[in-house]
Amino acid sequence: QLRLTESGGGLVQPGGSLKLSCAFSGRTMSGYHLAWFRQAPGQDYKQATGVTFDDGSIFYADFVKGRFTISRNNVQNTVDFEMNNLKPEDTAVYYCAAVQREVYSLQPSHWRSWGQGTQVTVSS
Secondary structure: OOEEEEEOOEEEOOOOOEEEEEEEEOOOHHHEEEEEEEEOOOOOOEEEEEEOOOOOOEEEOOOOOOOEEEEEEOOOOEEEEEEOOOOHHHOEEEEEEEEEOOOOOOOHHHOOEEOOOEEEEEOO
């Protein structure tokens, strides 16, 4: 059974950095698209970034471009999300998600497997 486990969240001051990590287990990660979503209080899930399984194409939402970086390691079965220059509006629960070999989508409903989420709070 596929399992996704996030780590690395916490409290950080504006302008600071955090690195989230997602451990992928139970399946072969190389056959899955991977993404990081976030959900702020009272808001819907939004895809912040994702990486395809086949050619490694990367998507970044406008609200993270130039600040955040995704990287996948198919040997260590991890997908990391490095976040720099954090802003208070980045405060949210961040989720790792995966879907196997289907068309890549930004829609949360398309993603079959989710981690439990990790809280990121940006505040002074």
